[in-house]
Amino acid sequence: MGQDRVRIGVVAPASRLEPALAEAVLQLAEGLYPACPPELHFSPQCFLSSGHFAGDDDARASAFLAVANDERLDALWFARGGYGSCRLAERLLPQLTDAARRKTYLGYSDAGFLLAGLYKAGFGRLAHGPMPADIGRPGGEAAVKRALAFLVDGAADALEATVSPEKSTAAFNITVLSHLIGTPLQPDLTSHIVMLEEVAEAMYRIDRALFQITSNAAMRGVAGIMLGRCSPIPANQPDFQKTEEEVARYWCGRSGIPYLGRADIGHDVDNKIVPFGHWRARG
Amino acid sequence: MGQDRVRIGVVAPASRLEPALAEAVLQLAEGLYPACPPELHFSPQCFLSSGHFAGDDDARASAFLAVANDERLDALWFARGGYGSCRLAERLLPQLTDAARRKTYLGYSDAGFLLAGLYKAGFGRLAHGPMPADIGRPGGEAAVKRALAFLVDGAADALEATVSPEKSTAAFNITVLSHLIGTPLQPDLTSHIVMLEEVAEAMYRIDRALFQITSNAAMRGVAGIMLGRCSPIPANQPDFQKTEEEVARYWCGRSGIPYLGRADIGHDVDNKIVPFGHWRARG
Numbered sequence: 001m002g003q004d005r006v007r008i009g010v011v012a013p014a015s016r017l018e019p020a021l022a023e024a025v026l027q028l029a030e031g032l033y034p035a036c037p038p039e040l041h042f043s044p045q046c047f048l049s050s051g052h053f054a055g056d057d058d059a060r061a062s063a064f065l066a067v068a069n070d071e072r073l074d075a076l077w078f079a080r081g082g083y084g085s086c087r088l089a090e091r092l093l094p095q096l097t098d099a100a101r102r103k104t105y106l107g108y109s110d111a112g113f114l115l116a117g118l119y120k121a122g123f124g125r126l127a128h129g130p131m132p133a134d135i136g137r138p139g140g141e142a143a144v145k146r147a148l149a150f151l152v153d154g155a156a157d158a159l160e161a162t163v164s165p166e167k168s169t170a171a172f173n174i175t176v177l178s179h180l181i182g183t184p185l186q187p188d189l190t191s192h193i194v195m196l197e198e199v200a201e202a203m204y205r206i207d208r209a210l211f212q213i214t215s216n217a218a219m220r221g222v223a224g225i226m227l228g229r230c231s232p233i234p235a236n237q238p239d240f241q242k243t244e245e246e247v248a249r250y251w252c253g254r255s256g257i258p259y260l261g262r263a264d265i266g267h268d269v270d271n272k273i274v275p276f277g278h279w280r281a282r283g
Numbered sequence: 284m285g286q287d288r289v290r291i292g293v294v295a296p297a298s299r300l301e302p303a304l305a306e307a308v309l310q311l312a313e314g315l316y317p318a319c320p321p322e323l324h325f326s327p328q329c330f331l332s333s334g335h336f337a338g339d340d341d342a343r344a345s346a347f348l349a350v351a352n353d354e355r356l357d358a359l360w361f362a363r364g365g366y367g368s369c370r371l372a373e374r375l376l377p378q379l380t381d382a383a384r385r386k387t388y389l390g391y392s393d394a395g396f397l398l399a400g401l402y403k404a405g406f407g408r409l410a411h412g413p414m415p416a417d418i419g420r421p422g423g424e425a426a427v428k429r430a431l432a433f434l435v436d437g438a439a440d441a442l443e444a445t446v447s448p449e450k451s452t453a454a455f456n457i458t459v460l461s462h463l464i465g466t467p468l469q470p471d472l473t474s475h476i477v478m479l480e481e482v483a484e485a486m487y488r489i490d491r492a493l494f495q496i497t498s499n500a501a502m503r504g505v506a507g508i509m510l511g512r513c514s515p516i517p518a519n520q521p522d523f524q525k526t527e528e529e530v531a532r533y534w535c536g537r538s539g540i541p542y543l544g545r546a547d548i549g550h551d552v553d554n555k556i557v558p559f560g561h562w563r564a565r566g
Contacts, residue, residue, distance in 0.1 A: 051524030052487050083487040086494045090537075179491050182465025183498040204335050204366040208462050211369045215466040241334030254373075 006038040006152045008075045009067035010132055012046040012054035014110040015082020017133055019047050022079075025132045025144055032145060038152050042132075043067055046079045053084045061088045064114075068092075068100035075151050076100075078107025078114075080133030081173075085113040089185050093117050106147060107131050109199075109267065112176040113185055119170070119276045120187040128171035128195075128265065129158070129273035143269040150273050160195065160264050160272035162226070163279065171195040171228070171265055171274035178209035181216045187276075190221040193260060195274050196248075197228030199267035203240035206230060207247050214255035224258035229266030289321040289435045291358045292350035293415055295329040295337035297393040298365020300416055302330050305362075308415045308427055315428060321435050325415075326350055329362045336367045344371045347397075351375075351383035358434050359383075361390025361397075363416030364456075368396040372468050376400050389430060390414050392482075392550065395459040396468055402453070402559045403470040411454035411478075411548065412441070412556035426552040433556050443478065443547050443555040445509070446562065454478040454511070454548055454557035461492035464499045470559075473504040476543060478557050479531075480511030482550035486523035489513060490530050497538035507541035512549030 010022070022042045030037045045063030048055030055063070067076050092114070104125040105118060115126050129150060130143035137143065149155035163169055170189055174196045180186050196213075198206055213219055230244040242250070245262070252259035264272045293305070305325045313320045328346030331338030338346070350359050375397070387408040388401060398409050412433060413426035420426065432438035446452055453472055457479045463469050479496075481489055496502055513527040525533070528545070535542035547555045 049521075052519060052521060083491065086491060086498075090498070178462065179495045181495075182469070183495055184500070185498075186465070208366065208369060212462045212464075212466055215369075215373070215468075217467070236335060238332075238335060 005036055006075065007073045008038055008040050008077050008151055009070060009073040010040065010042045010046060010077045010079050011063050011067045012043070012079035013060050013064050013088050013114060014054065014084035015052065015080055016049050016054035017046040017079040018136070021133055021136050022046065024135045028135065028141055028144055029148060032148060033152065038148065041073070042079070052082070054079070057087050060084065061091055064088060064092055065095055068103065069097045071099045073103065075104040075106065077147070077151065078111040078131050080131050081107070081109025081111055083110050085110050086179070086185070089113055089117045093121055104151060106151060106273070108171070108271065109173050110176060112172045113180055115276065116172070116180050116187050117185040120185065124277065126276040127273050127279070128276070130271050134269065134271070137269050139269045143271055146273065158273045159279070160274045162263070163274060165278060165280070168192040168223070168277050169195065169274050170276045171197070171263070174198040174206060174209045174213070175201060178212045181212050181219070186218070189219065191223050193224050193226060194222050195226045195228055195263035195265050197263070197266045198230035198244070200232060200234060201230070202234050203236040203242065203244065203247065206233070206244055207240070210247060210251040214251040214257055220255055220257060222257055224260035225252055226260045226263035228263040229268060231266070288319055289358070290356045291321055291323050291360050291434055292353060292356040293323065293325045293329060293360045293362050294346050294350045295326070295362035296343050296347050296371050296397060297337065297367035298335065298363055299332050299337035300329040300362040301419070304416055304419050305329065307418045311418065311424055311427055312431055315431060316435065321431065324356070325362070335365070337362070340370050343367065344374055347371060347375055348378055351386065352380045354382045356386065358387040358389065360430070360434065361394040361414050363414050364390070364392025364394055366393050368393050369462070369468070372396055372400045376404055379404070387434060389434060389556070391454070391554065392456050393459060395455045396463055398559065399455070399463050399470050400468040403468065407560065409559040410556050410562070411559070413554050417552065417554070420552050422552045426554055429556065441556045442562070443557045445546070446557060448561060448563070451475040451506070451560050452478065452557050453559045454480070454546070457481040457489060457492045457496070458484060461495045464495050464502070469501070472502065474506050476507050476509060477505050478509045478511055478546035478548050480546070480549045481513040481527070483515060483517060484513070485517050486519040486525065486527065486530065489516070489527055493530060493534040497534040497540055503538055503540060505540055507543035508535055509543045509546035511546040512551060514549070
């Protein structure tokens with residue numbers, strides 16, 4: 001194995017990944033990089049099943065630590081979201097080594113619980129973006145290709161268009177961010193542009209989560225909020241009579257947080273990559 | 284109007300109340316107290332409609348303040364839950380007078396946002412319990428009768444059976460409590476027995492909300508958690524393989540919070556009344 005091959009470990013701290021999706025990602029990667037494909041190591045834990053989760057808490061925590069602390073791997077790629085990362089965070093974070101600290105981490109949705117905790121712990125190479133499971137979406141190859149371009153080449157065109165070296169950014173699923181407010185996982189996002197996206201939550205739930213996010217004293221220090229895509233939004237009973245952008249503007253106005261427009265992120269194949277903090281290309 | 288008639292104002296800071304339910308509550312009250320029925324004043328605001336809410340934020344806030352600050356009323360009874368109280372809390376709380384501070388407040392579910400904020404502000408007569416809208420449930424007269432027994436007579440048998448003058452208690456809907464963690468509405472529940480109930484949330488959502496509640500540093504100082512009813516729980520995809528009580532025990536165990544068994548509260552006609560803090564009968 002040449003030293004110039006990027007080595008990526010995939011682990012699933014939340015829900016289970018279908019083996020067929022891992023296989024599709026491996027095939028795509030080989031096709032994209034015929035001369036020097038990245039090494040993609042899917043932890044067998046990705047395919048375990050324990051109720052809602054890809055294996056029980058012990059199995060998921062062990063696999064995460066094995067990948068994160070592996071000196072030979074350059075990146076940890078979250079296999080998919082679903083639910084379950086918050087169950088592991090408190091036990092994982094104290095066990096991460098310097099090898100874990102040097103890695104790049106990429107994921108979104110439920111992975112936001114761990115990205116938040118890692119960012120709070122001072123990890124410097126975290127990003128919100130597509131995961132292997134996205135290959136299961138129609139046209140999902142584009143999302144995985146973007147993730148690989150970022151992980152393998154640090155490709156600037158994989159980034160959300162407004163990301164720049166001068167800005168501190170972060171991105172979260174709205175529900176995930178709301179549920180980590182007030183917990184030890186909440187990072188300091190002062191002076192960050194925070195991009196938020198949602199999927200399959202009714203408007204009253206989006207409104208309630210944005211109440212919590214924008215009411216938190218620390219969150220009122222962000223540089224601004226940008227709203228990603230929130231589709232599909234299930235019907236509200238009764239009709240909410242306000243769009244997600246009207247609701248985001250409302251809570252930003254109430255809380256004195258600048259509303260900075262739409263962000264090109266979401267639970268879809270167009271989901272662009274948003275680094276946490278100031279992104280620096282790997283030297 | 285004799286001075287011994289209890290005067291109750293009803294207001295709807297969240298969702299709209301059907302007028303027929305108000306009428307049914309008035310008839311029930313007259314039948315229960317033929318000699319000296321309580322005065323029940325349903326604010327016309329209860330019947331307004333603005334999207335998800337019983338009138339827009341201004342209408343709901345104005346009506347709440349009018350009832351809360353009315354010297355002639357003994358109690359403020361939340362008409363129903365739904366969603367919307369969190370939108371009003373920050374603007375309402377600074378405008379409440381001593382007349383508001385002397386009142387008894389009764390409600391649950393979404394009303395928990397305001398009960399929390401009022402408790403944090405030092406209000407002394409707050410309780411979690413049935414609302415007028417509960418008369419719409421099959422057998423709902425029992426719930427409303429219990430609420431009136433509490434509001435009119437301070438009836439001890441309306442209280443949750445484990446409530447005693449020696450204990451500080453509080454009660455919340457799980458989702459509502461999770462969404463006020465880290466906001467200015469979060470009260471100090473140190474040394475309180477906290478009773479939690481839920482309705483119509485999938486197990487993974489209950490688990491996620493309990494992560495947040497039990498991970499918050501201040502919440503780890505509660506005397507214990509009791510679990511009310513959480514039914515109906517929609518099917519989890521995939522099956523969660525754990526009951527709500529197993530999940531509550533799990534998070535209590537993880538966080539060092541004593542799990543103290545089941546509480547007789549819930550979104551149902553058996554919902555008993557839980558005072559906030561040490562309840563003292565009105566002298």
